[in-house]
Amino acid sequence: MSFMNIIKRFESFDFEEYFKSVTNSDIQKSLARDHLDPYDLLNLLSGKAQKFLEQMAQKAQKISLQYFGRTIVLYAPMYISDYCTNYCTYCGFNSLTRFKRTKLSLEEIDREAKAIHDMGICHILVLTGEAPAKTPLSYLEDAVGVLKKYFSSIALEMFPMEEDEYRTLKNAGADSLTVYQEVYDQKIYKDVHLAGRKKDYQYRLLTPERGAKAGFRAVNIGTLFGLGEPRSEAFLTAIHARYLEQKFPDVEVSLSLPRMTKAKGGIEPKHIIDDSSFVRFMLAWRLFMPRVGINISTRESENFRDKLIYLGATKYSAGSKTDVGGYALKADDSTVQFEVTDQRSVEKIARMIRQKGYQPVFKDWEII
């Protein structure tokens, strides 16, 4: 059974009605349980759980300390191409946006990698737009070969691939995969993905499974908050993560909570997720899945990221640039995929983590 079968079960579920029916007593019972079922998750995601935030935070912090200790893994993103053949209405890299597109040569990848490595980063997330003809498997394989010289962990965020293709990249040295469904609501998915391979909801939905089967040690998924109704999106994302944890017990599963901001030429977010709702979702996820990793990117502000350390976050990006060649080759007119809000250096973020009594972890994996 694939996750598509599970998604189908929720197609007729009336989320709005359920959230309306949640009572304080339901939330208290869910909070008291050690092992939460999907209804407990719904209870904690509901707006009524907002007044139980302090209790949720205390329990989530305890669980996070048990499973992760006082550690935050640091990584940086590296964009190697912004060519894209898809038309996602919310993204500035979409195929209709006119700007000078770039793809790094292997020599340029080497220079970027060295610059990131010199910042102290050992874990890299390599990104491309989705244009397989521009960034074919052979190019990606060679890119991973270059990156291996500098980094102990290489995660990929690229166009969805077949299992065999992922296996090729794993054998080249990549160890992790990031793929966001962007929005689990199938109708909205169709409305915001207007051209290109990304139109295929099911193919994208099953991508994390193909990556896990190919042998990646870690898979990171997420929804882009702002496109679909946030509580049901947070719910389906977590159900997806639990499915992956159960089906692939050897794979480290993690979640991201990117909040959509308006991109140049892109649509406005349909839903605004305020900080307290963001925290509620994150805490509900932690209580539902004690082992899941939670990534917080530099889309979020300094102050907010500093506070999330205590609440179950496990992984932070640091020193991020979101344009191609942003670390060592930057052109003045380069286009970013999203604006970085927390612009602190790796060193400053590591210092902040230490000041909070946590340990910044630069390396927890070695490519053999």
Ligand code: SF4
């Ligand atoms: S979200 Fe990804 S696939 Fe969609 S337009 Fe942007 S870069 Fe391309």
